[in-house]
Amino acid sequence: MRHALKVHVALVTLFLYAPLVVLVVYSFSASRFALRMEGFTLEWYRRALSNPAVYKAVVTSFSVAFLSAALSTGLGTALALAIHSLRRAKVAGKALLAMGAFPLLAPEIVLGLGLLLFFSRFLRPSLLLWGLELGSFPSVVAGHVTLGIGYVMYTVRARLEHFDDAQLLAAHDLGASRPEAFWTVMFPQILPGIIAGACLSLAVSLDDFYVSYFVSVGGSGFQTLPLYFWNLQGRQALTPEINVVSTLLLGFSFLFVLSAFVLQKWLRAPGEVT
Amino acid sequence: MKARTQKHTAVSASRKVSFLALAPLAWLGAFLVVPLGLILITGFDSGLHHYARALQPPFSSVIWSSVVLAVASSVFCLGVAFPVAWFVVTRTPRWRAPWLAVFLTPFLLNFLVRIYAWFVLLRPEGALARGLGTLGFQGLLTSSQSAVVLGLVYSYMPFLILPLYAVLEKLDWRQLEAARDLGANAWQQAWHVVVPHARPGILAGLVLVFVPMMGEYCVPRMLGGGMISTLGTQIESQFLGSVKPNWPFGAALAGVLMIIVGAALTLGFKFGKGLLGGRDDA
Secondary structure, eight states: OHHHHHHHHHHHHHHHHHHHHHHHHHTTOOSSSTTOOOSOOSHHHHHHHTOHHHHHHHHHHHHHHHHHHHHHHHHHHHHHHHHHHTTTSHHHHHHHHHHHHHHHHSOHHHHHHHHHHIIIIIIHHHHHHTTOOOOHHHHHHHHHHHHHHHHHHHHHHHHHTTOOTHHHHHHHHTTOOHHHHIIIIIHHHHHHHHHHHHHHHHHHHHHOOHHHHHHTTTOTTOOOHHHHHHHHHTSSSOOTHHHHHHHHHHHHHHHHHHHHHHHHHHHSOTTOOO | OHHHHHHHHHHHHHHHHHHHHHHHHHHHIIIIIHHHHHHHHHHTTTTTHHHHHHTSTTHHHHHHHHHHHHHHHHHHHHHHHHHHHHHHHTSOHHHHHHHHHHHHGGGGSOHHHHHHHHHHHHOTTSHHHHHHHHHHHHHTSOHHHHHHHHHHHHHHTHHHHHHHHHHHTTOOHHHHHHHHHTTOOHHHHIIIIIHHHHHHHHHHHHHHHHHHHHTOOHHHHHHSTTOOOOHHHHHHHHHHOSSOOOHHHHHHHHHHHHHHHHHHHHHHHHHSTTSTTTTTTO
8 A cells, every 4th residue: 555655656646747848858959840859959949939929928028917916915904804894794795705716716717707798798888988998908907906815815814813913902002003003013924915915916927827818808819828839739730839938938937936936935923933 | 092092093994995996996897897887778779689599509508518528527627636735734734835836836837728737638539538538437528528628627636725724824733633532434524524624615715726727719629629519618709709700699698607606706705704705804
């Protein structure tokens, strides 16, 4: 039984990493076709890295991600604080919680669809009456914010659970005004939750495909990195460029893990258990 | 004393609440509640017509095969993930986090790229695809179905590993010792001690993977070789397809998806004991 477990774990590890290794190996293929391995070349790297469309997609992805992460961090924190102070009003708190959690639990395709209907049937026509045009960029940001709010809500709520409200009262007794009490007593204690939530919503936005895909329809040339990737793989003739873009994304992800790890070590104050 | 101070802060805080909740409430109202409502309204565009069509052949069989595919993938996923979670909790505490990282790191890669990686491995002329086809999960699934199951398992495994790890970590090891002392063999220990303890994690995890698998569009599209039609691919083509898009009908299909997913989540909340709702019950 013990050996069976080890064999299983070894196979799962192979299952998890083998496709990624293949991807990296294929990105050096000299073949003109993505699915064939012949020789070795850096030519496809040169092509991918000198392709302005790739850069444009990277810039779009990061602009969307930072903007939507900033908005969802603010809104998600406010939501968590509101739920925290609504603990006694069970129904209202539960309703807010359910709204925040919905995008996390439901299939993303549902949110993407709903937003597509909302934007194209309702928001765009009514904005047009005012002479305003709603482009793909703000639409996708709006979708990503809705996705991110729930994540921030969860991480901030996790911190609020360990927060003793009597501390606020003590601060008032010592002469702090309400904003002062919040910023000097409560805020520093929930800050790790806010930062974790911001990182998560950033990652969710960078990773998102469904919402961007449905919402950006008809948007002229608007492409986040996942959308760019989707269009690449949808082509009839796949060139190894797609393997190169995949490998670069793989590199990005590992860099992200590494920085999250370093950030976590740095944020964890000595003696504190987070 | 404590009750009084809590009451006091609650009262002083509640004045700020209305203001605090306003922004997120307005946002979620506009960009979540209204869109979901629009899906329902659009689906009932001409009475029950679109829903009736969705529940008749050929679409009823699409719905049915999506459910079968998602259930099969969830169960298969459990079979893969449970021993992995068990392996991690049986390491010494300082090695648990690194091992967990080994199993979770690949999931930080964009999921389209992960599926594409399998597409490269499973390309039709590849030996792996033929092997899968002949193995065919004992002839239960076609090779394109097996490829989709594989992709779904590969895409959503962490949603099962994490809740399983969370429950197994709290296992009282003395119960296992007691079972051993009373003469239980390894399988009896697993079945009578570990599984009952892990049941909430198993159920929550199954629901957490089943739900996104139900709505999946990219995996059947990329790995199904054009042979697999699911709720996800049908909804997409009704909305964005180049051939005769039909939004109200697509919305009705999405309504069916929401009902199935809602049922699964309700079951999960009922039996998953707080694991789905996060720290709600703590």
